[in-house]
Amino acid sequence: MNKPLLYPIRAVSKQTGISIETLRAWERRYQVVTPQRNERGRLFTEADVQRLRLLRQVVEQGHAIGQLAALTNEELRSLSVQPDEFADSYPAIRQLEPSTPEPGTEARSNWNAIDLARMMTSIERLDYAEVERELSLLAAVLSPRELVHRVALPLLQQVGEAWHAGKLSIGQERMTSSLLRNLLGAIVPLHRRTSPPARLMFATPTREQHEFGILLSAMLTAGGGLGIVYLGTNLPGEEIVKAAHQAAPQAVVVGLVGANGARVNQ
Amino acid sequence: MNKPLLYPIRAVSKQTGISIETLRAWERRYQVVTPQRNERGRLFTEADVQRLRLLRQVVEQGHAIGQLAALTNEELRSLSVQPDEFADSYPAIRQLEPSTPEPGTEARSNWNAIDLARMMTSIERLDYAEVERELSLLAAVLSPRELVHRVALPLLQQVGEAWHAGKLSIGQERMTSSLLRNLLGAIVPLHRRTSPPARLMFATPTREQHEFGILLSAMLTAGGGLGIVYLGTNLPGEEIVKAAHQAAPQAVVVGLVGANGARVNQ
DNA sequence: AATAAGGTGTCCAGCTTTTGTCAATGAATC
DNA sequence: GATTCATTGACAAAAGCTGGACACCTTATT
Known part of the structure; x- marks a missing residue:
């Protein structure tokens, strides 16, 4: 028979990609997991690690950790969009x-x-x-x-x-x-021009991972002889604005997908 | 009959990548291994070396040596990357x-x-x-x-x-x-060839969203004249296997990102 | 449109324990 | 004499913990 495998916080951090600080904060604030302790510190079980990996995945997709903490692993899995x-x-x-x-x-x-x-x-x-x-x-x-x-x-x-x-x-x-x-x-x-008559900026806001929309738009724009500033997906709104101020394009194209709980803000 | 091979501390240090100082400290403090001695100094067996290698590997994954010392090789192995x-x-x-x-x-x-x-x-x-x-x-x-x-x-x-x-x-x-x-x-x-001598498949597993690793690898591969089958990120393991069976590449490259920044696994 | 109010990741201060490395010294070998 | 190994003590860096503070985003309210 084999003992249950236990992992110290550092090992868990490496395996899950969650920083040690964040691991502690998640536990302190939401009891996302409740690892055992020994005199040396926390000891996470294999199950803890798996749950944390799942949590990280769902969080990366834009959900709030505070809302996730109470969910079962099953529910978490059903949230993951893969x-x-x-x-x-x-x-x-x-x-x-x-x-x-x-x-x-x-x-x-x-x-x-x-x-x-x-x-x-x-x-x-x-x-x-x-x-x-x-x-x-x-x-x-x-x-x-x-x-x-x-x-x-x-x-x-x-x-x-x-x-x-x-x-x-x-x-x-x-x-x-x-x-x-x-x-x-x-x-x-x-389709690059040396001095395009106008420039458009492309990005999708936070939580929006789907790139094809803005990519196709950018391509059409470039094909039409306009300049582009392509930022990509999943940018905080503030950042888009900041970048827009700096790059000063004539327009900003923001990609959105209607279906998936994404809400239009501005 | 052949005597069991015995290694002096220097050789062990080189083989395991653990400094001599640390080897001695590990033994002194935790009796991580207990090598034989002769008048010349320590003599490590092949088994000792293997255990030390294992220990180093697990320590690198974030475990504390003090907690590891008491474990059997079996237990160590189950803690390691697997x-x-x-x-x-x-x-x-x-x-x-x-x-x-x-x-x-x-x-x-x-x-x-x-x-x-x-x-x-x-x-x-x-x-x-x-x-x-x-x-x-x-x-x-x-x-x-x-x-x-x-x-x-x-x-x-x-x-x-x-x-x-x-x-x-x-x-x-x-x-x-x-x-x-x-x-x-x-x-x-x-860098496409009509009939490449071999083909490699590229993908990252489910939770891994970072594409640069496999993308760079794919580029190098293509640049080297080999064929590629590029699947992209975030694929369930069975899917990778299924695709591998169908496309029958000579190798499969799976991208992983460690905790601290982007690492290229090629 | 501006402001207020959470939520969340990160950092800091202050403290303890663990752990890698170094220095000093001695013994043995080439 | 130079090299290697051993032992011991010391020390600094690393790693752990807690609780609080802060900065930044998002969301709700005015």
Whole structure:
């Protein structure tokens, strides 16, 4: 039989990525865990460590530790968003489409249909190189605008649907996301002007992890000959304002996803 | 018959990485091991050395030597890295050893220093276009390997430090991250081969959101002429395994971040 | 739009215990 | 004589604890 494994605070901090100060504060204020003590200090059990890891994950996604402390591990797990990236990023992406009357299914030209179908089979095979090849081919041929509306958005939609239908695994979905992200990120700097007539700044506020919205917007903006200042996701509101003051863009684009409890503040 | 190999303290120190002083202190204070003696001094057995190695490993993970001394090797082993859920649940996945030999120590003296300093001031000004310009210039000039070791990593480090010191705002830090990510993501596909001799798969496990580690690794891999299958961050372990079975890469790279800042596991 | 009120991570002061390293000294070996 | 190892005592750094304070964000209120 084996003794229960016990970890001192330093080891727990290293394993969970939570600072020692924070570990103590969480315990002091919320009794998030109640480790045993010996004369030397705290001793965390394996279960404590696991719970703390879970807590960190959920906190990183924007929840408040004070609200989490009372929850069971089960409830915490149900809060963690990991498999849901597409579930909520997709509707936001659709809103982004400027002139889409309908996702009119048959309205899509067969040009795209063929390409996408082939690409979907490559995705199913996890054939990274092939998908990459096809995507970069399309990127070379199409304008940024076309790329967004005829490739990126439809592909995201199809992958999202296929994933929901259980026809694609998370790995396949993620591979596609990564590829698209790399592609879009790569295209942005290609349309650089020396002195753009105007500049836009892109960011998403705290808790908003979904990047595709602002990334696509940034790409369209750059493709349209405007300058960009791309900050990325999950910035405190104050910081966005501060950065806006410093960079002085003509406009600030803030990405939001409606579905997931995110609330619009300004 | 062969006598059991016995090592003098110096040899043990070298093998275990524990200083001679510390070895003696551990023995004196905690009887962590009790080596034999001859008129010349201590003689450690192979078993002693192994136990000492184990001890060092566990101490490095944050445990106190005083608490460890009484444990059996068995117990020590169960404390060591293995709670990392991956090591035992999914033997298919192994963390790869860092293969970084050494960054050319003297070659980078003035070259990089100047570039980074200038880039830092551009970052402070939130001058997206300028940073982008400088980065893509460097990307065009340097090899992927140099780009990683002489630009990306140093820049990430400097920005991280400056941010911690309060000299950079979150916005500035995020802008730099986004730029770097776009750049690196863009470079990956440039080094594509039609039929790479081997393929590696990249992903981070569920709680790990930090992408730079695997992204840099993927870039180096692609730059080295190997094929990649890039899945991205935050994948459940089974999914990684499933994807690995399907894509059948020669190796799987799993990114992990330790407590103190970004570490590249490649 | 400005202000007030929490929530939360980090730091500090003050104290104790643990732990790595060093200095001094002596013995044995080459 | 130089090197290696041993022992012992001493010391400083590291690591632990508590409670309070502070700075910063977010949210609610005016």
